[in-house]
Amino acid sequence: MNISIHNDQVRIKNLENFNPEHIFECGQAFRWERQEDGSYTVVAFNRVINVSLDKEDVVIKNTSLEDFENVWIDYFDLKADYKSMQETFNEDPIMQEAIEYGKGIRILKQDPFETTISFIISANNRIPQIKKSIELIARTYGDSIGFYEGKEYFSFPSPQALAQVDVSELREICRVGFRDQRIIDVSKMVACGDLDLNILKERDREDIKNVLITLPGIGPKIADCITLFAYNKKDSFPVDVWIKRVMEFLYFKEDVNKNKLAMLSREKFGPFAGLAQQYLFYYGRENSIGVEK
Numbered sequence: 001m002n003i004s005i006h007n008d009q010v011r012i013k014n015l016e017n018f019n020p021e022h023i024f025e026c027g028q029a030f031r032w033e034r035q036e037d038g039s040y041t042v043v044a045f046n047r048v049i050n051v052s053l054d055k056e057d058v059v060i061k062n063t064s065l066e067d068f069e070n071v072w073i074d075y076f077d078l079k080a081d082y083k084s085m086q087e088t089f090n091e092d093p094i095m096q097e098a099i100e101y102g103k104g105i106r107i108l109k110q111d112p113f114e115t116t117i118s119f120i121i122s123a124n125n126r127i128p129q130i131k132k133s134i135e136l137i138a139r140t141y142g143d144s145i146g147f148y149e150g151k152e153y154f155s156f157p158s159p160q161a162l163a164q165v166d167v168s169e170l171r172e173i174c175r176v177g178f179r180d181q182r183i184i185d186v187s188k189m190v191a192c193g194d195l196d197l198n199i200l201k202e203r204d205r206e207d208i209k210n211v212l213i214t215l216p217g218i219g220p221k222i223a224d225c226i227t228l229f230a231y232n233k234k235d236s237f238p239v240d241v242w243i244k245r246v247m248e249f250l251y252f253k254e255d256v257n258k259n260k261l262a263m264l265s266r267e268k269f270g271p272f273a274g275l276a277q278q279y280l281f282y283y284g285r286e287n288s289i290g291v292e293k
Contacts, residue, residue: 001078003068010068012058017082019104020051020058026105026282028229030118030131031138031156041148043138045071045111046155048148062148077106077232085234085272094250095269095276098283105278107232112197113190114156115230120182120217122225129175136174141165162187182217189215197230205233220259228274237265237273243281245290250280 002013012018020040024032031043039052049072050061060072073079086103089095117137122130134156141157162183171180189195195215200208205227212223224238239247239258247261248254256264269276284290 003065005065005068008063009059009061010063010065010072011054012060013056015058015078017086017103018058018076018106019102020053022102022104022282023076023106023108026102026278027127027285028225028278029108029110030122030127030134043145043153043155044075044108046143046145047071048145048153050148074109077109080106082106082275085275088270088272089276095279098276098279101286102279102282105275105282107234107275107278108229109232110230111156112200112226112230113159115226116186116197116212116215116218117156117162117183119222119225119229120186121176121179123179123217123219123222125177133174133176137162137170137176140173159187159190163191179217185216186218201231205231205236208233209236220262224262228277234274235266235271237262237269237277239265240281242285243277246280246284249290250284 001015004011004013021034021038023029024034024040024042029042029044033041035041035050037052039050041048041050047063047067049063052059052061060068063072086099089099118130118134121133125133138154138156141161142154143157145153145155147153165184165187167180167184170176170183176183186195190197195211200211203211208227208231209220209223212218212226213220218226221238221240224236227233228236228238237243239262244256244258244261247265248256251268252261252264265277266273
């Protein structure tokens with residue numbers, strides 16, 4: 001990986017397995033916009049960046065070398081060797097096809113509180129509506145973090161800010177539906193110190209999940225998502241409708257209970273089960289695998 005910086009952009013050469021489309025379109029994050037030129041404008045950690053490919057180079061605009069080193073290297077999981085992880089699936093022809101389709105996927109390391117609230121909103125919800133609700137929450141209760149390309153962007157609100165919001169106001173303005181009280185309850189737990197999401201970073205997948213499933217609005221699937229996308233526990237295997245279809249169609253050839261499917265998939269794919277899940281989810285959803293026609 002070779003880094004150069006000019007004005008407000010970082011250019012990365014010789015970085016394998018990085019494609020913004022694969023990273024942001026695979027269901028792991030919600031605060032992004034695809035631009036007409038194919039680039040992605042992303043809000044994370046109170047910053048706005050634009051990410052694109054220029055031939056084989058990765059270009060991150062609206063950033064500094066300091067932020068790249070202190071924020072974006074971890075956010076994009078750039079220290080991880082994805083080629084070596086992919087090679088653990090070499091004996092699986094189905095995985096080889098899925099990897100080839102979405103080989104630019106990387107598991108983002110996102111903020112634990114924002115990720116927790118975002119995936120509470122994701123329950124029984126479609127991605128466009130999830131994105132809309134999160135954007136409304138940021139614009140209504142977050143802080144302005146400046147303009148980029150003529151548009152103003154807002155931070156995701158702190159637990160303290162969300163904890164003070166009226167439940168009916170949150171539902172009406174931000175269109176979160178039945179998830180309103182759950183969002184407020186979790187925000188209050190974090191704001192008052194009853195729940196420290198950051199300390200969970202030091203625990204293993206099972207311990208983190210056991211804490212998360214005690215929270216309002218968080219079941220096994222959402223807990224697995226948070227464990228994977230906020231804490232980067234790559235042995236987590238979230239099972240939603242799409243991945244259930246894909247695994248049953250491509251591997252099990254029969255209906256399998258979601259919790260059992262998650263367990264069997266972790267056994268099958270090992271320490272990188274979460275990465276396998278992302279390849280299979282993206283490949284399956286984009287190609288409507290397992291959907292009756």
